[in-house]
Amino acid sequence: MPITLFGVPSRMVVAQVRQNIIIIEFTGRSCQLSGHMQTLYCVLGDFSARDKVVYKRTLLRLLDGGTLGLDFTPSDDSHLPPDTPIIVVLHGLTGGSYESYVRAILSPGCVPVHQGGLGYRAVVVNFRGCAGVPVTSPQLYSAGHTDDLRQALFYISHRYPEAPLLGLSFSLGANVMTRYVAEEGERSRLKSACVLGCPWNLAANSSKLLTTYIGRHVYSKGMGRNLVNLLKRHVSTFASDHEVAKAAAVTMALTKPTIDMFDEHFTRIGGGSSPPWPFASASDYYEYSSSHNVLNKIKIPLLAINAADDPVVQDVPMDVEGNGWAIMALTPCGGHLGWFESGEVWGEIRRWIKGPVFEWLRATGEDFVRSPPRWRPLHEEGGFIKEVGIDRLGCKELEGSDIIMGTEGEAGLLAGL
Template identity: 85%
Template sequence: MSSFFNWWSASYTTEVRYSKESPLVVTKEQHSNTTSVGLRDFVERRCPSLYSEFRPAWWLPNGHMQTLYCVLGKFSARDKVVYKRTLLRLLDGGTLGLDFTPVDDSHLPPDTPIIVVLHGTHRRAILSPACMPVHQGGLGYRAVVVNFRGCAGVPVTSPQLYSAGHTDDLRQALFYISHRYPEAPLLGLSFSLGANVMTRYVAEEGERSRLKSACILGCVHRLFATYIGRHVYSKGMGRNLVNLLKRHLGTFNPDHEVAKAAAVTIALTNPTIDLFDEHFTRIGGGSSPPWPFASANDYYEYSSSHNVLSTIKIPLLAINAADDPVVQDVPMDVEGDGWVIMALTPCGGHLGWFEPDEGWGQVRRWIKRPVVEWLRATGEDFVRSPPRWRPLHEEGGFLKEVGIDRLGCRELDGSNIIVGTEGEAGLLAGL
């Protein structure tokens, strides 16, 4: 009874922070007119759900319960999404899998916004309404999920996997997407480790970002600071990553340093995420400088997205939960030119945010409402200044940016239909 009383009487107000200086943004108003307003005013008017109370379902009252329900709950029937996969071969020999939805988009105008998604099974709850036709109550957008090397059935064809600090794979995927849909604004949406990658990308690119806006959820800053985090979540993630490495070990040249690191890593008897990073990620998490790192701590220090927020030049909304048992020490200070908005719910776990729905024991994700509002606002209402990205050109069959010779991609022949989230099973697979 005391737990129920605490749940009923607690305050569930979301804390939203902006920088002291809110930049002016140009927005579309009625009759195609435009006006300039402060970013804070824009968000408050276009994203009212961000300020709404999130009260968790009474039987999922804390971060651990919310997080575990992400793993154990069955959501495929409610939020079913079908994708068509395109494989990209990168200049370094690696392969990415781009999953596009809807499968048949021939009816959509060429300037339809595209949601570019990184990592996480949790995306279905947002992509389902965002890509639903307008006449059915959705936004009518396209979306593309960028699957990292080795994830969700994507083959490993070079001596590298993925990491929180390697942004070149996203960068090359955006070459292809922006070339295929040159009139479409690209809206970033990312989860957990993918959120860290996307944040670093938009910070590194500044005004050259190919993303018009970004929304990041459950961004990784400091992992597994709690006892349960170290002994449950960290071990679960460590086992998942070692199993992933085992599946792809035979694709590495045995004489390569990444293959040697992989052999040592899969021999670990009780792998945790930090041990995996110490033995493998610092070496095989990237294929260009500053990789390899001397230690996992050096990799963590380099990869932290919090250190680069001040250089972001597009609207970025970051939403985290204060009781997230996976991600600890969420920074709320906002620096730079004011393009970053930080939101913190008092509860919600790691990418959970389950609240009561109609029917006994039924839940829905609160996070869906503010994120869909954000996508609509930045996709349709926000008018971006002409971006300064580098032009694309083709060289040797690879699509490249002018002035950057080390990166490039080309489409591989063949495609296949992906239903739901094939290949993403396992404890915290969406981290």
């Protein structure tokens, strides 16, 4: 009799359980698609007509001059109680709140319970320069820079002080979120975290991408091209004599750069604005930013799900060093942020991953009782929301807000990576 996991006994069953390691056997129709097919469908598929989400955007100005875009849904949440759980989302490499993998969970997750949803609020934290967010300081974002998430959580906690905050993140955003909860430990403002497709060991996974033709010329160069295109949109905002602007000019002159080339020429310099940035090399940036070596520091419930056939993330840690807070789940199929299966209706393709994610969010949002968190208190200083004892960080809401249609992506960028 198989042991079921997350209430999906007909398709996903636990094959092995060792300490906090879950190796999952998936018996559904998703395994008819290879990891490459799942990943490429995530990139090239047309998801504009499904999982529509309407967001209300709030722009945050950070103490260093940077800007974040926080997209809240439902856009009118006045009917929800103040203690309604909030799903805090970080997107992938060059994505945003419009990504299909984000909407696949938030669209049903934020509808009322009587309609089959969770009835939660959600907010997508769009990185600097992503999803139409302006770049207003000489910095973009990176896998190792956690301060932007930290400051966004200042604001969300201040705006909804009674609400439990549940982390949900994808790919690069998953690495950022994992590092954040590890750095904060018992002070984490997130009550739990679910990280999907996390790249973990950045050096190992970047290196393995380059060993195959499709890895180098499709995935690595595709991500490199996305990043260069994103950089081109915002390079004019950098002062020409700034080191970040100089790095951007060199990077944009590269011919078909792979992601490691982009990181070597730009991310190690422009991926953060405070020590330990800038790094001497991409290798140093990878060593600092990787999340596989901080799992033992996590002090909140964390569920990490990766797919064994993910062509982008091939090196996945399955050792949490005895940390009872972290659970590692590995599915044999799913590609990178795919986890597709055929639906009941002919021609329908859906993401089955929302089932286990929903159960995790519901369990940690409603059933898990957390001991009183040891947050540093928030206070306002000069209009900025700050944490007591951390003077270098702060955020304030900018005037005005926009209604954002979640299906409107970024032209010229490959989605889903």
